[in-house]
Amino acid sequence: GAGVSQSPSNKVTEKGKDVELRCDPISGHTALYWYRQSLGQGLEFLIYFQGNSAPDKSGLPSDRFSAERTGGSVSTLTIQRTQQEDSAVYLCASRKGGQGDQPQHFGDGTRLSIL
Amino acid sequence: GQSLEQPSEVTAVEGAIVQINCTYQTSGFYGLSWYQQHDGGAPTFLSYNALDGLEETGRFSSFLSRSDSYGYLLLQELQMKDSASYFCAVRGEGAAGNKLTFGGGTRVLVKP
Numbered sequence: 001g002a003g004v005s006q007s008p009s010n011k012v013t014e015k016g017k018d019v020e021l022r023c024d025p026i027s028g029h030t031a032l033y034w035y036r037q038s039l040g041q042g043l044e045f046l047i048y049f050q051g052n053s054a055p056d057k058s059g060l061p062s063d064r065f066s067a068e069r070t071g072g073s074v075s076t077l078t079i080q081r082t083q084q085e086d087s088a089v090y091l092c093a094s095r096k097g098g099q100g101d102q103p104q105h106f107g108d109g110t111r112l113s114i115l
Numbered sequence: 116g117q118s119l120e121q122p123s124e125v126t127a128v129e130g131a132i133v134q135i136n137c138t139y140q141t142s143g144f145y146g147l148s149w150y151q152q153h154d155g156g157a158p159t160f161l162s163y164n165a166l167d168g169l170e171e172t173g174r175f176s177s178f179l180s181r182s183d184s185y186g187y188l189l190l191q192e193l194q195m196k197d198s199a200s201y202f203c204a205v206r207g208e209g210a211a212g213n214k215l216t217f218g219g220g221t222r223v224l225v226k227p
Contacts, residue, residue, distance in 0.1 A: 040220075040222075042202060042217040042218055042220050043202065043204075044217075048214060056213075056214065091157070101163060103148070104158075106158045108157045
């Protein structure tokens with residue numbers, strides 16, 4: 001596709017349930033990032049994938065959060081046993097190439113609400 | 116670690132000039148980026164400064180002083196559509212600086 005695609009755009013679930021968020025990056029982009037953005041706040045880094053290298057998971061807030069990227073393309077972010085503090089917009093971004101100076105291209109995000 | 120400071124909100128009228136300052140403290144530094152985000156929308160890339168000086172792109176310009184750990188985004192000839200949040204982000208950590216650390220964002224409100 002032309003841009004980064006995320007699904008679902010909105011997700012409402014009950015506390016304690018597991019959720020899966022999907023990101024489809026721009027074709028050919030080797031780097032993929034997940035961020036979390038609470039209302040009126042900046043972007044909090046969660047995890048970074050680059051090609052076939054081991055992901056940088058240093059931003060994951062707890063072991064309830066995990067992510068994978070299959071075939072170097074689509075990525076899923078999984079949150080287990082959701083808590084109300086997990087409510088936020090989850091943004092995915094992809095970047096061309098191995099150089100960090102290339103801009104990141106963001107999807108529209110998944111707005112997650114935990115009841 | 117990395118930390119960035121930018122003002123939380125700025126209000127200006129159409130046609131005016133707004134400068135959004137960003138100061139940073141980092142353990143490593145490769146460059147400073149700026150992103151724009153309209154309410155409910157995706158952040159979009161505006162500019163990137165790796166070296167000291169001013170980069171101009173149309174009505175928007177970005178400045179960097181590495182010795183002062185400081186940069187700014189200058190918005191000229193403000194238009195209503197410029198009402199958005201603006202984030203500075205430091206490229207500094209991770210292998211080859213592949214991670215961005217974002218500031219808390221500056222909400223710009225443009226009034227008629």
